[in-house]
Amino acid sequence: MRLSIIIPVRNEAANIVATLAPLQARRGELELIMVDGGSSDDTAALATPLVDHLISAAAGRANQMNAGAAIAQGQWLLFLHADTQLPTNFLDLLPTAHPASQWGRFDVRLSPSSPMLHVVAWMMNWRSRLTGVCTGDQAIFVRRALFEQLGGYAPIPLMEDIELSKRLRKISPPLCLRPPLTTSSRRWQTHGTLRTIALMWQLRLRYWLGADPRDLARPYSAPRRQL
Secondary structure (H helix, E strand, C coil): CCEEEEEEECCCCCCHHHHHHHHHHHHHHEEEEEEECCCCCCHHHHHHHHCCEEEECCCCHHHHHHHHHHHCCCCEEEECCCCEECCCCHHHHCCCCCCCCCEEEEEEEEECCCHHHHHHHHHHHHHHHHHCCCCHHHCCEEEHHHHHHCCCCCCCCCCHHHHHHHHHCCCCCCEEEEEEEEEECHHHHHHCHHHHHHHHHHHHHHHHCCCCHHHHHHHHHCCCCCC
16 A cells, blocks of 8 residues: 555534545555544544545554554555545655655645735645644645654654654655645634734744743644544
8 A cells, every 4th residue: 555644533414424425536555544633523423334434543643654554565655634635646746756755744825815815825834834833724744764763753742743743854855746736724714814823923933942832732733623
C-alpha cells in the first residue's frame, strides 16, 4: 500500500462526507483511516462505509493522528483535516517522482473565500516555503518509516504540526506542492478574520518564545474548530 490517509475527527457530521466522497475512486490505491475522538453526532455512522478503518482514541489531534499512524500500512502517511478536500490528482503528485523527498504539504485555498482570506492563504503558503514549517491545514505527508523513527507527533494539545515540522526540516526541506487543497474558512468566518489572524500570530510567537503548548491551548480552545 502506497499511501494511508489519516483523518482525526470529532463531531464532523456536517463535513465528513464531503471530505471522504472524492477519495472513494482511489480506494484500491490508498488506505483511509478515521480516528474518532469521541463524537456525539453522526460522524461515525456517516463515515463507516467510506473508510477502511474507523477507530477511537482519546480526543486531541496529536493523539488521534498517532493512533491512526500506528495501524497504517502505507509507505506514506497523509494527515487530513475533516473539513478539507485534496486536489483531484493528489495521488499523482505525491513523491514517487521525488525519491529524495521525505515529507511535504500542499498549498492551501480557503473556502468560502474573500479578498482578505485569499491573502491569508497566500501568506500561509509562502510562510511554509520560506521557513520549512507546515501546518495541519496543508495536509502534511511523510514517509511512514521517518514518522516512526521520529516518534510521531509530540503529545501536546496545540502546535503539534509545527513541532513535527521543526524536527522534519532538520532531515530535509518539505516538498511544497503548488496544486492547492481546499479547506474550510469557518474558523475565520465564525470568529472574524482579523481577530483570528491576531490570535494565531500571538500563539505562534509565544510558542517560539518557549511557552508550554498546554498553556496556549486555553486561549485557542474557544475559536478552535471542532477538531
